[in-house]
Amino acid sequence: MSMKAVVFRGPFDIRVEQKPRPRIQDDTDAIIRVTLAGICGSELHMYRGHQQTATGHIMGHEFVGIVEETGKDVALFHPGDEIVSIFSPVCLKCWFCLQGLTNRCVNGVAFGTSLLNGGQAEYVRVPFADGTLQHVPAKLDRRLLIMMSDIFPTGYYGAQRAIEGLRTQYNSRLTSFNLKTANEKLHESTVVILGCGPVGICAIAAARSEGIKTVFAIDSVKDRLDEAEQFGAIPLMLGEDDINARVLEATDNRGADAVVEVVGNKPALRSAFDLLRPCGVLSSVGFHQGELPFTGLECYQKNITVNFGRVPVRTVFEDALQCLTENQEKMQSYITHELPLDDAAKGYDIFEQRKARKVILNISK
């Protein structure tokens, strides 16, 4: 049996083709009938040709749908269940999964790559279904649920790592001269979100939900900054506003307590470093490929803490979902384009040109 699927044929060459319908290969697999699939910013690395890769695979690591069939070792899901999938498989058996570090599951390879076909298709095979899939809450718009595969947990995690870093600092025995509680200090902190694409907006929502009063949002796209402002952030336009001066002014010339960097390039990471106060926390969830744009001496002198890397979606899922649910009304405006699967190439095109906040493919149409 065959099905329609979005296939990567090379940079800027996305085609909808007929592909064989996937089958159960391992006893822990499930086959999903996809209803909605998202196009994610991280797919643009491949789309634009910045990330060298084989061609011919099915794209997509954000998808929701219905369980069609399960392998005999799948315990938590049954045909007919409505699910959302995590962007890469989670085995729940390796040491990392058992620590909650599912971002480094030893069996995790991302959907939508040459190693594992993705979910921009009528059907998709999901390895380690019990760990990789999540049941769907009753009260969340299915179009927003797409954000739970990757971008909302990523933004949530970026903010959460920054907040955890500050909380450790404020809670620690190292800080004994200040009578304010760690929570009071946290709420008074100044946090900068660098990059206001979908992940950045999620990070802003998460930081604001944690009670951070002063959240600066930096981007070069007016529409993104408008959105950031709706979530309670103070917008700063790259190339227009004097960003350093604004952050210093808000912090009595110290710099930001934490910066969440979601862009994934060197200038952004450098700005993040520069905006931090001494002993500040840099939480980087951007995908970086080159050298680090700061020296050992600078790090020593600033006494910084830096976190890098991807989110363990499985372990933050519940908390992130609650945060998304609290913010769902404001998030509605984020899904600007919903296209049929056949229009996938157009979807990539407008997303790549930043003419859309978020594009989803409706596969049941």
Add this chain to the structure above:
Amino acid sequence: MSMKAVVFRGPFDIRVEQKPRPRIQDDTDAIIRVTLAGICGSELHMYRGHQQTATGHIMGHEFVGIVEETGKDVALFHPGDEIVSIFSPVCLKCWFCLQGLTNRCVNGVAFGTSLLNGGQAEYVRVPFADGTLQHVPAKLDRRLLIMMSDIFPTGYYGAQRAIEGLRTQYNSRLTSFNLKTANEKLHESTVVILGCGPVGICAIAAARSEGIKTVFAIDSVKDRLDEAEQFGAIPLMLGEDDINARVLEATDNRGADAVVEVVGNKPALRSAFDLLRPCGVLSSVGFHQGELPFTGLECYQKNITVNFGRVPVRTVFEDALQCLTENQEKMQSYITHELPLDDAAKGYDIFEQRKARKVILNISK
């Protein structure tokens, strides 16, 4: 009035000279009659000429002694009090001091530099005496107390930051599948101390005191590794032992949970990175000057947390002192050379050649 003092005249040129006795300049100053002063590894950067600096100042940022005179705003210390000084002044008034981040006190400049004369002298002026000095406990050997100016708190802090990073990970909502407590997981962790000079030995003592069962100690000097082993670490000789293999073997092929890097050069920092497991914690207290020896992609893929920089001695003092006191018997063998002030040049020479574990100058002799 004049006094004898150890003066920096250029690389490998240390002289004992007559200098004017310091006087109170600010109301928050104290004048200390020094009894013991240490030579610290970080002074070797200047001694060897690796760190460009002016000449003519008095060396030394590790000293204990007796309060001779105080400015009128000094409240906590009186003439005759026995004290130990922190390696750089702590104003206790700036925002950073009030957060306990005394390592970044805006009024902090290190003793023993062209900005502030040091304590390898008969007398020394201590700015912000109430913050910079500490009263001396009754039950600690004064020769060990020298270690509280800098190296013991530095090692303690290096270990503590690694442990705090792991504890945050083990405590966090991110880790929900494992029924062990954070403390159990912490004690089962594998921690590597990279560099077993005085600071590294202090870090080993601190990690072992926290209950970490498996502490690897890496160095190229046999005597240092013997010392590390006495503190319960597993010694690994650079260039002899297969260090990567030993750490992987102890961790089921994952790598170390945390690495404390106290060396301050690129190869050491690179080894620290390589020895870490995914999502591991790198605590760097070494003084780094060049580029960072790992890329953004490597950091992203390893999902690491990194801490850099110097210790807030004032805030960790009490905890670090307790740890030193618990370890004082084993620490005794660490002070291998006690010389009169007149022999300071010889002290620098043997320390620079690694013929001594720790050299102190006895100024009352």
